[in-house]
Amino acid sequence: MLNFTVGPVMSSAEVLEIGGEQVPYFRTTEFSEIMLENERLMLDFSNAPKGSGAVFMTNSSSGSMEAAVMNCFTPEDRVLVIDGGSFGHRFVKICEIHDIPHEVIKLEAGEKLTKERLYQQDGKNYTGLLVNIDETSTGVLYDSEMIGEYCREFGLFYVCDCVSSFLADSFNMSKCGADVMITGSQKALACPPGISIIVLSENAIERVKNNKVKSMYFDLKDALSNMERGQTPFTPAVGILRQINVRLKEIEKAGGVEEEVNRVASLAKDFREKIKGMPFEMFSQSPANGVTSLHPLNADAYEIFLELKDNYGIWVCPNGGELAHSIFRVGHIGCLNAKDNTTLVNALKDLQNKGKL
Numbered sequence: 190m191l192n193f194t195v196g197p198v199m200s201s202a203e204v205l206e207i208g209g210e211q212v213p214y215f216r217t218t219e220f221s222e223i224m225l226e227n228e229r230l231m232l233d234f235s236n237a238p239k240g241s242g243a244v245f246m247t248n249s250s251s252g253s254m255e256a257a258v259m260n261c262f263t264p265e266d267r268v269l270v271i272d273g274g275s276f277g278h279r280f281v282k283i284c285e286i287h288d289i290p291h292e293v294i295k296l297e298a299g300e301k302l303t304k305e306r307l308y309q310q311d312g313k314n315y316t317g318l319l320v321n322i323d324e325t326s327t328g329v330l331y332d333s334e335m336i337g338e339y340c341r342e343f344g345l346f347y348v349c350d351c352v353s354s355f356l357a358d359s360f361n362m363s364k365c366g367a368d369v370m371i372t373g374s375q376k377a378l379a380c381p382p383g384i385s386i387i388v389l390s391e392n393a394i395e396r397v398k399n400n401k402v403k404s405m406y407f408d409l410k411d412a413l414s415n416m417e418r419g420q421t422p423f424t425p426a427v428g429i430l431r432q433i434n435v436r437l438k439e440i441e442k443a444g445g446v447e448e449e450v451n452r453v454a455s456l457a458k459d460f461r462e463k464i465k466g467m468p469f470e471m472f473s474q475s476p477a478n479g480v481t482s483l484h485p486l487n488a489d490a491y492e493i494f495l496e497l498k499d500n501y502g503i504w505v506c507p508n509g510g511e512l513a514h515s516i517f518r519v520g521h522i523g524c525l526n527a528k529d530n531t532t533l534v535n536a537l538k539d540l541q542n543k544g545k546l
């Protein structure tokens with residue numbers, strides 16, 4: 190299988206090897222050391238400011254999106270949500286469920302967020318902002334620093350869902366002033382699904398500590414205090430945390446987060462160049478590095494996904510809902526290289542020769 194989806198993605202041989210090992214007991218100093226090293230590397234790779242902390246949640250990233258909202262906001266807040274697709278919409282839904290007052294900037298599928306559009310909303314009316322830095326459903330990248338400037342100007346608590354952009358697009362928590370950064374194990378971290386990481390600034394930690402969340406499992410206070418000794422309140426996905434450790438150290442050894450972002454960026458560029466002249470339209474107005482969303486001009490997008498999967502053993506990412514037949518996505522995250530891009534492009538050319546594209 191050659192996997193170009195946006196997660197789960199392909200893992201390195203070292204990460205796969207750990208998946209075949211026995212899972213160790215975890216209330217040990219050995220495991221605590223792995224966790225503290227994971228935290229150090231996560232804070233480093235997200236350029237988190239001094240005083241920040243990271244927690245490792247055993248849930249998919251949607252659980253962490255919900256935990257962040259529940260622990261950081263109350264009905265006294267008023268939150269601005271950027272909703273440009275299914276992930277933005279998920280934040281809206283979470284605010285609705287937890288009675289967090291909110292307003293929405295609704296963008297068309299594929300539309301980028303301009304400064305003009307953002308500033309149409311008077312920042313004085315809000316206490317916080319929620320955004321998915323890469324709206325993965327369409328591969329639109331928002332400008333974390335432009336939004337950060339707006340949040341700084343009006344004193345908004347700034348939550349960034351970087352689930353698919355962490356390690357794929359450059360993100361500097363200190364520079365953009367984000368209070369919370371969320372990511373997950375199965376996107377550019379290229380490990381199996383099951384762990385999601387929340388990085389919290391000092392300000393966010395303060396807010397969490399002063400807030401009384403009505404949840405046991407999603408109580409970030411509890412997660413933070415356990416993390417002081419490299420532990421978690423409940424049994425975590427121990428095996429995946431060991432895989433994350435190997436993966437983070439691989440990235441560090443290869444030159445760190447900038448190198449990794451450059452690697453993903455050049456893979457995306459390579460693919461986009463190789464499909465030039467083919468009957469596709471780029472769907473995103475500001476494409477993220479992690480994913481290319483394509484609108485086939487003469488064919489049904491879902492049929493292309495099926496053809497590639499069933500006849501070539503290549504997986505691209507289909508879309509759901511209204512876009513299911515008009516776009517599909519090609520991921521550039523995970524253990525992929527330029528040769529893999531050629532394999533995919535050759536399969537697409539073959540489909541074209543057969544009149545199916």
Ligand SMILES: *Cc1c(COP(=O)(O)O)cnc(C)c1O
Nearest residue numbers: 249250251276321323325352353
């Ligand atoms: C994948 C993704 C999520 C949700 O991840 P799950 O692990 O499926 O819960 C959230 N936000 C963004 C931007 C994503 O790409």
